[in-house]
Amino acid sequence: MNPIEEAVVTKARRAKEAARRLAYLPTTVKDKALLAMADALEREKEFILEANARDMEAARAKGLSKALLDRLMLNEKRIQEMAQGLRDVVKLPDPVGEIVAMWKRPNGLMIGQMRVPLGVVGMIYEARPNVTVDAAGLCLKAGNAVVLRGGSEALNSNAAIVKVIARAAVESGIPEGAIEFIDRPEREAAQVLMRLNEYIDVLIPRGGAGLIQTVVRTATVPVIETGVGNCHVYVDAAADLAKAEAIVINAKCQRPGVCNAMETLLVHQEVAPRFLPAVGEKLKERGVEIRGCPITLQYLPWARPATEEDWATEFLDLILAVKVVQSLDEALDHIYRYGTKHSEAIVTEDYSTARRFLKEVDAAAVYVNASTRFTDGGQFGFGAEIGISTQKLHARGPMGLKELTTIKYIILGEGQVRE
Amino acid sequence: MNPIEEAVVTKARRAKEAARRLAYLPTTVKDKALLAMADALEREKEFILEANARDMEAARAKGLSKALLDRLMLNEKRIQEMAQGLRDVVKLPDPVGEIVAMWKRPNGLMIGQMRVPLGVVGMIYEARPNVTVDAAGLCLKAGNAVVLRGGSEALNSNAAIVKVIARAAVESGIPEGAIEFIDRPEREAAQVLMRLNEYIDVLIPRGGAGLIQTVVRTATVPVIETGVGNCHVYVDAAADLAKAEAIVINAKCQRPGVCNAMETLLVHQEVAPRFLPAVGEKLKERGVEIRGCPITLQYLPWARPATEEDWATEFLDLILAVKVVQSLDEALDHIYRYGTKHSEAIVTEDYSTARRFLKEVDAAAVYVNASTRFTDGGQFGFGAEIGISTQKLHARGPMGLKELTTIKYIILGEGQVRE
Incomplete structure (x- = not known):
């Protein structure tokens, strides 16, 4: 093993050992640790801010974009928010040990499904240091150990945060190794982690499409894909146009840089003449650039023509592709062809x-x-989320504490044998 | 694309197209097709048996083992059993469309989880042609398209079976492409399939440990790992020894060649002197070879000494490793170290x-x-199973129809927007 490999394997092995005990730790111990972690973050904020200042300096020297610098930057308020996030997790019910279902078989066996932790979660993410705290808190509450691998730009910040929260956790009775951080910035470190099936039960990548595709293509550890959302709103012939307008403006403008924002608007041809000119003006007023199909351009002559690529693009910006469709079928076909299976909406008053x-x-x-925009763990009522799954296996949509667990079957007998 | 790649991609693409319509096909159409498939198998048995005879001849010429020849072999009775399997699937409730849960948010949104098919299931398996029919039937009932990739020894048999059942399915209104079969025996064909994330939603390998590990290491498509079971029975100090004896004999002898059979017996030192001599004799009478730890050998001097490797081996045969342990903790440590997370049993009357x-x-x-031995879809009450998952993501333990589905969130509003 080379030094990078050894560093990663050592940490993953420690996490696995911790996971064994974490799995049946009482809720009270976990909650006490979460509160201690929150307090420690606030108490040691100077230490964290100093590490963050070093990351910010290096990032500025490298010429990182303003948006990236903003994601990387910590201040007192953001540290308080991270601490509050941990305190919020304390309030959520512990999913571990819940009996999801139990039934009796004709031979008298009782068979039940008991919710249990996944084991060791590997988080691979980009520049935002708050993901470090969120992931550590949610994984701990669900009884999982976590191995964190953040972006190299945030290395000092993440290392400082983990030092603070991991110490607080251990002092509260959490086994050492429950929160591990890969402090090797080399790409190889992530690659080793992605193939450690012996120690890691699931990988959750969080970040841009490039990061996620790299993980999916490289990992042999099971992955939960998160993120990319090329979302559509379809305004049907039978739409209530007032509702449609409010939904379209909200889905595009309320926070355009996130995965559940609308990227393409589909409008039924019957309502396009009444709907598009008005909503087009309102979007324009809000600074939205429209890229339209030829029919759209008849109603919005100031818009840019849409290219084939626009239908497939997650703009994450105040840009909207607009297409007039002849029917529900055409809308469904368009969504099937270009959608990323994230969030799709129809506006209609027609039942069928x-x-x-x-x-x-x-x-x-x-x-x-x-x-x-409602596709979100908080909005769905889960209290917190570790990401939004766009794959079909295990978890789909916003992932809360339950999605960080699996089940085991428990079978209670009185000596039954199979005939 | 080379011809192998092209053959696989073409079939996978057809399966994906079929999956779109299959997802919302009425249960009545699916059930009618399953019955027609069963009838077709029986009607065209000569065609299938002829193809199987060619496989058997080639297998004999290659000198395949008797056990493999038996798995490969079809006869009228086995074809009838395959047909009956399809008819049994008709009786199972259709999982698709079930609302698993639904709740109201403070803003009036109704949020529900609707059970939906996974999409396209890729099955990679070995010599047994009945897996072809089982997998096609279960996938169809759960609304999935399936791409089948059986062992090269069974190529003619599988091709004939798929020809018969796929035609019957299409004639009953199932979209073409719902049951696809990769008829290229080359290893490369399987490798292409394992990396077709664009078309395949999940891979389920069924077969020996070698096949499963190859799929886990090669695939970029999500995999559900099945199979390997190094199962333990722990006879506690507080065990009812009559129950313990019945369970031990059943778990080892009732069907030793399967994944839920016991491979290692752990016995608490307090009951070893009373338990081991008697149960040892009974196991010996049934032809079981015992490989024991040094203490076991004191009670069963005729047994072979166990090697380190024996503790880690899934014998799948009338061989049993036996270890005397000093405590529950030692038993738990042994299971943690050597177990494969399949099925583990304790015999005890002590509540704690x-x-x-x-x-x-x-x-x-x-x-x-x-x-x-009860770890089985039928024994758990699922009616049928497509395999036993030994991983933690998505499905764990016996997988029935529900495990061949995922959920999507449906959100019913009256114009709600996010603030």
């Missing part, structure tokens, strides 16, 4: 149209008469 | 010991006072 859309659209979240 | 074993053992199925 709504039912068809709900049934036929294959996405993590399918909406009738609501904004796609 | 039973609870600790249930809580602390990390396995798909954890038993108190019952034989490990």
Whole structure:
């Protein structure tokens, strides 16, 4: 083993050892540790801010974009928010040990599904240091050990944060190794982690499409894909146009840089003449650049023509592709072809149209008469989220504490044998 | 693309197209197709048996083992059993469309989880042609398209079976492409399939440990690992020894060649003198070879000494490793070290010991006072199974129809937007 490999394997092995005990730790111990971690963050804020200042300096020297610098930057308020995040997790019910279902077989065996932790979660993420705290808190509450691998730009910040929270956790009775941080910035370190099936039970990548695709292509450890959202709102012939306008503006403008924002608007041809000119003006007023199909351009002559690539693009910006469709079928086909199975919405007052859309659209979240912006653990009522899964296995959509668990079957007998 | 790649991609693409329509096909159409497939198997048995005869001849010429020849062999009775398997699937409830949960948010949004198919399932398996029919039937009922890749020894048999059932399915209104079969025997064909993330939603390998590890190491498509079971029975100090004897004999002898059979017996030192001599004789009578730890050999002097390797071996045969342990903790440590997280059992009458074993053992199925042989979709009451998952993501333990589905969130609103 070379030194990088050895560093990663050592930490992953420690995490696995911790996971064994973490799995059946009482909730009270975990909650006490979460509160201690929150207090420690606030108490040691100077230490963390100093490390962050070093990261910021290096990032500025490298000429990182303003947006990236903003994600990387910590201040007192952001540290308080991270601490508050941990305190919020304390309030969530512990999912571990819940009996999801239990039934009796004809031979008298009782068979039940008990919720248990996944084991060791590997988090691979980019520049935002708050992910370090969020992931550590949620994994701990769900009884998992976590191996964190943040972006190299945030190395000092993350190392400082983990030092503070891991010490607080251990002092509260959490086994050493429960929160491990890979402090090797080399790409190879991430690659080793992604193939450590012996120690890591699941990888959750969080970041841009490039990071996620690299993990999916490289990992042999099971991955939960998160993130990319090319989301559509379809305004049907039977839409209530006032609702449609509010939903379209909210889905595009309320926070354009996130995965559940709308990227393409589909409008039924029957309502396009009444709907598009008005909503187009309002979007324009809010600084939205529109890229339209030829029919859209008839109603919005000031818009740019859309290219084929625009239909497939997650702009994450105040840019909107707009297409006029002839029918529900054309809308469904468009979503099937260009959608990323994240969040898709229809605006309609027609019962059968709504039912068809709900049934036929294959996405993590399918909406009738609501904004796609609700695809979020908090908005769904989960209290917190570790990411939004866009794959189909294990977890789909916002992932809360339950999605950080699995089940085991428990079978209670009185000596039964199989015939 | 080379011809092998092209052949696989073409079939996978057809499967994906079929999956879109399959997802919302009425149960009645699926059930009618399953019955037609069963009838077709029986009607065209000569065609299938002829293809199987060619496989058998080639297998004999290659000098395949008797056990492999038996797995490969079809006869009228086995074809009838395959047909009956399809008819049994008709009786199972359709999981698709079930609303697993639904709740109201303070803003009035109704948020529900709707069970939906996974999409396209890739099955990679070995010599047994009945897996072809089982997998096609279960995938169809759960609304999935399936791409089948069986062992090269069974190529003619599988091709004939798929020809018969796929035609019957299409004639009953199932979209073409719902049941695809990779008829290229080259290893490369499987490798292409394992990396087709664009078309395949999940891979389920079924077969020996070598096949499964190859799939886990090669695939970029999410995999559900199945199979390997190094299962233990721990006879506690507080065991009812009559129950213990019945369970031990059943877990080892009732069907030794399967993954849920016991491979290592752990016995608490307090009961070893009373338990081991008697149960040892009974196992010996049944032809079981015992490989024991030094203390075991004091009670069973005729047994072979166990090697380190024996503790880690899934014998799949009438061989049993036996170890005397000093405590529950030593038993738990042994299972943690050597177990494969499949099925683990304790025999005890002590309440707290039973609870600790249930809580602390990390396995798909954890038993108190019952034989490990019950880890099976039929025995659990699922009606059928497509495999036994030994991983933690998505499905754990026996996988029935529900495990061939995922969920999507449906959100019903009246114009809600996010603030």
